[in-house]
Amino acid sequence: MSNDILNDLAYRKPITLRVYFKNIYDAIRTTLKGMSITIKYVYGVKPVTLEYPEVREELPANSRSRLFNDVENCISCMQCSAACPVDCIYISAVRREKEAPALKTKNGQAIRLDLTQYTIDTALCCYCGLCTTVCPTECLTHTQDYEFSQYTLDNMKYDYLDPQVRTWRNRLIKN
Amino acid sequence: MEYINSKVSGANAVVSKGDAGDSSIIISPQHLKEVCRQLKDGEHEFQVLQVITGTDFLAENLIEVSYILASFTKNSELILKLRLPRGDENNLPKVDSVVEIWKAADFQERECYDMIGVEFLGHPDLQRILCPYDWQGFPLRKDYVTPEKYLDMVINPISKMNIEDREFGAKHAHIKGASTSVDNYKVDPPATVSETETV
Amino acid sequence: MHSLNEEKLKTELLTVNMGPQHPATHGVLRVEIKTDGEIVAQAIPHLGYLHRCMEKHSENLDYRGVIPFCDRMDYLASMSMELGYVLAVEKMLGTEVPRRAQYIRTLVCELQRIASHLMFFGTYAIDLGAFSPFLYAFQDREIILRIFEELSGVRLLYNYIWIGGVWNDINDDQLKRIKEFCITMSESLKKYHSLVGENKIFIERTRSIGVITKDLAFEYGATGPLLRGAGVKWDLRKDRTYSIYNEFDFDIPVGSGEKGTLGDCWDRYYVRMQEMHESIKIIQQCLDGIEEGAIIGKVPKNIKLPKGEIYQRTECPRGELGYHLISDGNKKPYRLKVKSSCFTHVSMLPDIAPGLMIADLVASIGSVDIVLGEVDR
Numbered sequence: 001m002s003n004d005i006l007n008d009l010a011y012r013k014p015i016t017l018r019v020y021f022k023n024i025y026d027a028i029r030t031t032l033k034g035m036s037i038t039i040k041y042v043y044g045v046k047p048v049t050l051e052y053p054e055v056r057e058e059l060p061a062n063s064r065s066r067l068f069n070d071v072e073n074c075i076s077c078m079q080c081s082a083a084c085p086v087d088c089i090y091i092s093a094v095r096r097e098k099e100a101p102a103l104k105t106k107n108g109q110a111i112r113l114d115l116t117q118y119t120i121d122t123a124l125c126c127y128c129g130l131c132t133t134v135c136p137t138e139c140l141t142h143t144q145d146y147e148f149s150q151y152t153l154d155n156m157k158y159d160y161l162d163p164q165v166r167t168w169r170n171r172l173i174k175n
Numbered sequence: 176m177e178y179i180n181s182k183v184s185g186a187n188a189v190v191s192k193g194d195a196g197d198s199s200i201i202i203s204p205q206h207l208k209e210v211c212r213q214l215k216d217g218e219h220e221f222q223v224l225q226v227i228t229g230t231d232f233l234a235e236n237l238i239e240v241s242y243i244l245a246s247f248t249k250n251s252e253l254i255l256k257l258r259l260p261r262g263d264e265n266n267l268p269k270v271d272s273v274v275e276i277w278k279a280a281d282f283q284e285r286e287c288y289d290m291i292g293v294e295f296l297g298h299p300d301l302q303r304i305l306c307p308y309d310w311q312g313f314p315l316r317k318d319y320v321t322p323e324k325y326l327d328m329v330i331n332p333i334s335k336m337n338i339e340d341r342e343f344g345a346k347h348a349h350i351k352g353a354s355t356s357v358d359n360y361k362v363d364p365p366a367t368v369s370e371t372e373t374v
Numbered sequence: 375m376h377s378l379n380e381e382k383l384k385t386e387l388l389t390v391n392m393g394p395q396h397p398a399t400h401g402v403l404r405v406e407i408k409t410d411g412e413i414v415a416q417a418i419p420h421l422g423y424l425h426r427c428m429e430k431h432s433e434n435l436d437y438r439g440v441i442p443f444c445d446r447m448d449y450l451a452s453m454s455m456e457l458g459y460v461l462a463v464e465k466m467l468g469t470e471v472p473r474r475a476q477y478i479r480t481l482v483c484e485l486q487r488i489a490s491h492l493m494f495f496g497t498y499a500i501d502l503g504a505f506s507p508f509l510y511a512f513q514d515r516e517i518i519l520r521i522f523e524e525l526s527g528v529r530l531l532y533n534y535i536w537i538g539g540v541w542n543d544i545n546d547d548q549l550k551r552i553k554e555f556c557i558t559m560s561e562s563l564k565k566y567h568s569l570v571g572e573n574k575i576f577i578e579r580t581r582s583i584g585v586i587t588k589d590l591a592f593e594y595g596a597t598g599p600l601l602r603g604a605g606v607k608w609d610l611r612k613d614r615t616y617s618i619y620n621e622f623d624f625d626i627p628v629g630s631g632e633k634g635t636l637g638d639c640w641d642r643y644y645v646r647m648q649e650m651h652e653s654i655k656i657i658q659q660c661l662d663g664i665e666e667g668a669i670i671g672k673v674p675k676n677i678k679l680p681k682g683e684i685y686q687r688t689e690c691p692r693g694e695l696g697y698h699l700i701s702d703g704n705k706k707p708y709r710l711k712v713k714s715s716c717f718t719h720v721s722m723l724p725d726i727a728p729g730l731m732i733a734d735l736v737a738s739i740g741s742v743d744i745v746l747g748e749v750d751r
Contacts, residue, residue, distance in 0.1 A: 027574040034569045038506050048513060062542065064527035081356035085439035090337070092344040092355040113354070117343045124337075128442035128533045133541075142527065157340065197684050222592040225687075226713035228698050243685055243698065243713070247592065247601075247608050254685060279595035282721040290429075305422040305750060314430055315709075 059144045064129050066145040067120055069160045073105040073139040076113035080131035080140055088124035089131065092117040105137045115161065122148070123156035199241065199254035207257065208271050214244060214253070215276055221246045221253060224277035227284060229291030233317040236261045238268055240293060259293065272298040290315040387415055390732075394423050398501045398736045401746030405723065405739075407732070414735055417727035419720050424750040432710045437463055437677045438537060440707065445531040447712065448748040450493050453486040454690040456535040459710075461616055462686035462697045463537050466679045474667040475539035476618045481660045482525070482534065484653040485552070488559070489518045490691035491646045491653075494743050498643065499570050501740040502579055507570050514562060517555050521548055537677065539670030553661055556654050563654075567647055571640075580643065581634030584726050584738030588637070594725075595718050598693030599649070600742065603629035603642035610689040622659050624652045639741035646743075678705055692716055692743055714748040 015023075050057055059065070076093035093113040096103075103111040132140050150156055159165070202210055214221045221244040228241040242255040259268035272295035273280045284295045285304040292313035295301060302308060312319055321330055344355025392405040399405065402423035408416040428447065432440045444459045445452040457479060464471065471479075496511035519529045525542055526534040534541050570576055586596065588604045601608055609626045611619040627648035629641030679701040687696045693715025700709040719742045727735055 023574070023578075030572055030574045034573055037565055037569050041506075041510075048516075060524045060527070062527045063523070076354075078354075078356040083439065085435050085442055090340040090343065090355075090357055092347060092353065092357075094347075094350055094353045116347065116353075117340070117355075119340050119343075121337055121340070126442055126531075127528065128531075129527065130439065130442070130533070153335070157337070197682075199683065223595045225595055225694075225696055226698060226711065228700075228709070228711040230700055230709045241698070243696070247606065250613055252685065252687075254683075277595070278593040278725075279718055279721065282717060286717075303422075305425040307422065314427060 059146070061144070062142075063144045063146075064127050064142045066143050066148050067122065067125065067131075067158070068141055068143050069118060069120070070139040070141075071115055071118055071160050073107075073137050074115055074118065075105060075109055075111050075137060076115050077136060079134040079136070083130045083134045084125075085128060085130065086124050086126055088121040090117060090119045090121075091115070105139070107137055109137060118160045119157055120160070121157045123153055197254060199256050201256045201258060204257045204259060204270055208273060208276070210255070211242070211273050211276050214255075219246060219251070219253075220248050221251075223247060224273070224279045224283070227280065227287050229287045229293055229315070231261070231291060231316045233261075238262075238291060238293060240270060240287065240291075242273075262292075267292050267294040269294045269296055271296055274298055289313070292316065385410070392735075399739060400497065400744055401749075403720070403739075403744065403746055403749070405735075407727075407735070409732065412731045414727050414730050414732060417723050417735065419723050421717075421720065421746075421749055424746045426751065428751045429710055429712065432707055434706065436705050437679070437707065440710065441536065442531070442533050444712075445533060446747060447714065447751055448690065448692065448695075448716075448745050449530060450745055451486050451490040451691045452530065452532050453482050453535060454490075454688065455695065456532070457483055457617070458686055458688040458690070458695045458697050459699075460535050460537055461688065462684050462699045463677070463679065465686065466682060466684050466699070466701065467537075467673070467677070469538050469671050469673055471539055471671050472668045473618075473665045475669045475671070477660055477664045478540050478544055478669065479535055480617060480619065480622075481544075481552070481657060481664075482522075482540075484656045484660070485518050485521070487653050487691045488650050489515050491650050494646055494691075495566065495570070498740045498743075499576075501736055502576065504570065504576075507566060510562075510566065514559060517551075521552060521555075524548060536670065538673035539668070541670075543669050549661055549664070552657065556658055556661075560651070560654055563647065563650055571644065571647060577633050577640060579734075580639035580737055580741070583634075583639045583730065583734045584741060585635045586637045586722065586726060590722070590725060591637075594722050596693070596722060597715050597718075598689070598691075599642050599645045600693065600719060602627065603645045604637035605629055605631075610687055610694055614687065616686075616688060621663075622656050624655050627652065639737055642741045642743075676705060678703065679707075690715065692745065692748065693719065712751055714751065716742075716744040716746075716748040720744055720749055 076091065078091050078093075081087075081089040081091050093115050096112055096114050105111060127142075129142060132138075132142055223245045225243045225245050226241075228243070230239045230241070232239060238259045238261055240257045240259065242257075244253045244255065245251070257270060259270065262268045270293060272284055274284070274297070281299075282304060284298055285301060287293050288295060288301055289303040289306055290313060303310060306314065307325070310325070311322060323330060341357045344353070344357050347353055348355065387408040387410055390407045390409055392399060392407055394402040394404045396403075404420040404423065406418045406420060407414050426446070428443050432443060435443070440459065441456055444455045447455050492511040492515045496508035499505075499507040522532060522534075523529050525544060525548070526532040586600055586604050588601075588606055590596075591601050591604050591606070596604075597608075605628055607626050607628050610616070611624075612626060627645050629636060629645050631637070631641065632644070633640045681701060681703045683698065683700040685696060685698045687694050689695075694713075695715060696713030698709075698711040698713065699707055700711075702708045722742070723739070726738055730738065
């Protein structure tokens with residue numbers, strides 16, 4: 001069986017002496033031509049490596065990295081949760097009483113619902129950006145933060161109502 | 176997107192068109208091979224079988240198998256459809272295989288068998304292609320329920336399903352005026368409810 | 375006496391697994407090879423290691439939410455994947471896309487084609503043992519990815535082409551950089567071709583290997599560079615134009631059997647290199663003709679398609695992509711079937727493998743240029 005397969009191989013053609021030496025000449029010529037291109041890269045090209053973590057690249061302003069929600073401006077419309085393709089946003093809200101003081105967002109919309117739960121599971125999130133486009137008050141935005149890995153999966157669930165989030169929020173809002 | 180009258184084969188051919196999009200031709204399943212042979216060798220020269228799609232219509236108890244053919248020499252396209260009764264696990268719908276006519280049908284029919292559960296008679300090696308070889312069930316059917324376990328691995332483990340976050344809304348649904356975005360969890364309200372309960 | 379020795383010797387085929395984890399199979403592809411020594415007698419591909427049930431998921435999502443899932447099929451050419459689906463939905467809705475959006479879409483898709491072919495160039499050279507072209511290709515690809523990052527926000531899975539247009543606008547600074555990129559890229563492509571394509575060792579490793587003839591390609595439904603490498607002049611951008619490709623002037627490169635048999639690996643490599651030149655031509659015409667205007671058309675907030683079905687084909691870097699979309703009048707697609715070119719190309723492996731040595735099998739699989747995300751969806 002192996003003899004049949006060997007006979008079928010396309011490159012088992014007989015080689016004359018002239019072709020043999022021409023092959024050697026071609027091989028040396030083309031290899032030297034290739035080397036002349038690569039030699040230029042030794043001293044002729046500036047290195048493009050960024051020495052991370054000492055040098056960090058500046059990401060563009062509309063970069064889709066870590067999500068941030070400014071809950072003081074959220075009107076609990078739940079559009080972001082409906083738009084999410086992987087269902088990673090969990091929201092619950094309670095209607096405010098009529099006697100409570102009226103609150104407004106920064107665009108001037110009245111807040112009628114009190115947010116009781118706003119959790120995003122960033123491990124499930126696919127960073128598609130669909131939730132940020134449907135937010136009417138633009139409180140849900142993408143930031144440029146990309147270094148947020150954690151040791152456990154539970155730490156990847158961001159509860160945006162947590163008071164400890166305020167330090168992060170204050171840092172972002174100052175920028 | 177042109178349609179032909181398959182009077183060449185004598186099978187029952189009916190043109191169907193939805194409200195928008197392409198029209199297609201529905202033929203009877205018994206004459207499938209004859210029609211395909213005529214389409215390939217006849218004047219229309221549909222040399223290429225592009226895709227075999229299976230769709231499950233649960234409401235009408237049908238499975239629709241679409242063959243999309245194309246001709247690269249005459250620059251045309253055609254959608255052929257078959258309507259088969261749905262059957263169940265032990266009684267899969269059966270169709271003739273067109274592997275002798277187009278070799279592309281090999282993998283496409285295997286995928287149709289894997290996902291929808293249509294058996295192709297005469298296929299040289301009909302087994303699952305995308306799912307593991309010993310998977311039970313046909314995923315793209317509308318009444319498919321994901322099994323609990325595969326071999327000894329748990330599918331959808333509880334620890335990763337974010338149960339607490341999903342149940343939060345349902346647990347506090349008894350508060351007046353509450354709403355939540357997660358709408359498929361039903362939890363009993365707590366035993367004592369106080370009027371001024373806040374969260 | 376020689377035949378007496380052979381009678382006593384028992385030989386049989388050895389089954390080897392070119393397993394799911396392999397540096398040269400471009401993803402998680404398992405090829406079960408039955409070899410006789412070094413020569414392959416039979417090769418059977420096993421798929422399904424990257425199956426993510428995209429078609430089942432899309433039945434639970436609304437039409438806009440399917441676009442991130444389409445990206446993740448062929449992750450090296452995401453824009454082309456999105457374009458096919460969006461064109462199918464727009465045809466059924468009957469929306470009109472503004473001119474500027476169409477120019478941006480063409481620009482972005484051709485840039486994506488160059489990026490994808492550069493990736494092929496780099497990884498094909500590395501499959502055959504040459505390490506430098508990989509980094510050169512990635513240096514050029516970095517410029518494209520940086521432009522995409524400024525347009526859409528991410529580098530690989532964009533979600534940029536939306537139903538009705540595109541998401542963000544492109545400004546003059548980026549257009550200027552694309553223009554400079556085109557000029558430097560034409561020079562670099564000639565350099566790369568003389569570094570790799572004209573090299574005698576590369577030619578000897580790829581000529582007459584993995585021959586796909588025209589009849590075999592039609593039997594299996596192979597499209598894209600495989601079909602063009604076999605000598606058939608068929609390109610969906612010219613023969614069944616979609617979007618605004620009929621306004622541009624470009625050529626379709628075909629293989630000609632220059633260095634070996636017609637339809638071998640060298641032909642397919644050469645077709646892809648020439649396609650990059652043609653893409654640069656299209657981009658330059660696009661930059662000259664881009665018009666001002668809106669970037670997204672009028673689309674209702676809740677998209678509901680009328681009842682019916684549609685099959686939309688587009689030309690992706692790896693072949694023809696088809697979206698068969700069946701809708702029943704609701705907000706979610708009833709059935710979305712994706713015809714991926716790489717799926718049909720993998721089915722050709724049992725036909726081209728017998729008779730090759732294992733190193734040639736690596737070269738053949740590399741020249742078919744599969745991405746497992748598209749094969750398994």
